[in-house]
Amino acid sequence: MKHVAIIGGTGYGAIELVRILHMHKHLQITKIISQSQQGEYLASIYPHLIEFVDTPMEELDINQLKAEIDVVFFATPAGVSKALIPQFRGTNVQCIDLSGDLRLSNSQDYEKWYGGEAAPEETLKEAIYGLPEINKEEIKNARIISNPGCYPTSALLGLIPALQQHIIQPTRIIIDGKTGVSGAGRTPSSMTHFSETNDNLKPYKIGKHQHIPEIEQYLSESVNNKIAVTFTTHLIPMTRGLLCTAYGQLTSDITIDEVIEIYQSHYKSHPFVRIRKKDSYPTTKDVYGSNFCDIGLFVDERTNQLIIMSAIDNLVKGAAGQAIQNVNLMNGWDETHALHTIPMYP
Numbered sequence: 001m002k003h004v005a006i007i008g009g010t011g012y013g014a015i016e017l018v019r020i021l022h023m024h025k026h027l028q029i030t031k032i033i034s035q036s037q038q039g040e041y042l043a044s045i046y047p048h049l050i051e052f053v054d055t056p057m058e059e060l061d062i063n064q065l066k067a068e069i070d071v072v073f074f075a076t077p078a079g080v081s082k083a084l085i086p087q088f089r090g091t092n093v094q095c096i097d098l099s100g101d102l103r104l105s106n107s108q109d110y111e112k113w114y115g116g117e118a119a120p121e122e123t124l125k126e127a128i129y130g131l132p133e134i135n136k137e138e139i140k141n142a143r144i145i146s147n148p149g150c151y152p153t154s155a156l157l158g159l160i161p162a163l164q165q166h167i168i169q170p171t172r173i174i175i176d177g178k179t180g181v182s183g184a185g186r187t188p189s190s191m192t193h194f195s196e197t198n199d200n201l202k203p204y205k206i207g208k209h210q211h212i213p214e215i216e217q218y219l220s221e222s223v224n225n226k227i228a229v230t231f232t233t234h235l236i237p238m239t240r241g242l243l244c245t246a247y248g249q250l251t252s253d254i255t256i257d258e259v260i261e262i263y264q265s266h267y268k269s270h271p272f273v274r275i276r277k278k279d280s281y282p283t284t285k286d287v288y289g290s291n292f293c294d295i296g297l298f299v300d301e302r303t304n305q306l307i308i309m310s311a312i313d314n315l316v317k318g319a320a321g322q323a324i325q326n327v328n329l330m331n332g333w334d335e336t337h338a339l340h341t342i343p344m345y346p
């Protein structure tokens, strides 16, 4: 049994980790670290966890974590893990960062899109981007994982097969993203206030979303060619779920049956990506509470566009589920262990 610590204990990412780790037979939650609720039990904040977490939340003590813990999940806002993860250098402690601190390999990009100084260069170099469908072998040998953002998970899984197989042009790609309110975390704000979100559809962070450079970096790496995308984000009045609709210009005549076959073949050894049959398109409910990414495809012969729709649960495949998928791979366990939940429906 490996011992786990979760930092950022009272956040949504943390409690989703708790939910999934409860089903894990090789990982035990030993410490929950909280900067705001030390001494409190997680169940006093989240009563639905009452019989599952019996340790009080603690103050962060890096030396204690180094001595007692095998796997640390950083479920903290951007700007926190970049100072903490370097302190585990030279240890065998596996560090999984759910935030954006280690996702951009170029420090200047981090400074531009996130603000503040980037993580130390050696930490950025050691961190492996944890999207198993693109780099499973590297993840298996990693000690530090930079867990992908929720929108990039959906957008990259949707676009990479089409770009790698040259089905679409690498230019003028448009990604229209939509997400539920839990994506903004637990702290209430005017952005997520019920009366401003309910019955409403809000574009936000247009032209400045922190996931733009992440999507561009990993799309570019996947085809060895510089790719720029137009990416828009919208807040939807629902709790969980994220759906990206991507549009790319077709390079040649191709049928929908051929495109579906290419996608099915691309993901045949990736258990969490499900490709829809012709005329069937994913909805966020189809993946709710699960680690799946469902992808639907349409060839628009009138406009010569490929339309790709990819749906995930932002807290599972978009965060905690993917983090545990990565830990499974890093430790040589079944990639799907603790993650084979059927989506909740309706």
Ligand SMILES: NC(=O)C1=CN([C@@H]2O[C@H](COP(=O)(O)OP(=O)(O)OC[C@H]3O[C@@H](n4cnc5c(N)ncnc54)[C@H](OP(=O)(O)O)[C@@H]3O)[C@@H](O)[C@H]2O)C=CC1
Residues within 6 Å of the ligand: 007, 008, 009, 010, 011, 012, 013, 014, 033, 034, 035, 036, 037, 074, 075, 076, 077, 078, 080, 098, 099, 100, 148, 149, 150, 182, 183, 184, 185, 186, 187, 314, 315, 318, 319
């Ligand atoms: N929500 C989502 O769908 C997704 C989230 N992410 C990323 O995962 C991370 C966690 O997200 P989420 O759980 O939703 O966010 P929350 O805001 O719900 O939780 C983050 C938690 O981190 C702790 N925290 C806050 N500020 C600080 C600080 N300055 N130093 C240390 N700890 C702090 C708090 O917990 P405490 O007071 O108990 O320490 C807080 O509850 C973020 O980086 C987010 O961007 C990534 C993909 C999807």
Ligand SMILES: CC(=O)N[C@@H](CCC(=O)OP(=O)(O)O)C(=O)O
Residues within 6 Å of the ligand: 078, 098, 099, 100, 148, 149, 150, 151, 179, 180, 181, 182, 183, 184, 185, 210, 233, 235
């Ligand atoms: C609704 C909402 O605000 N969603 C967040 C989702 C991103 C996120 O959760 O965090 P990372 O940047 O660590 O991936 C956003 O769009 O910024």
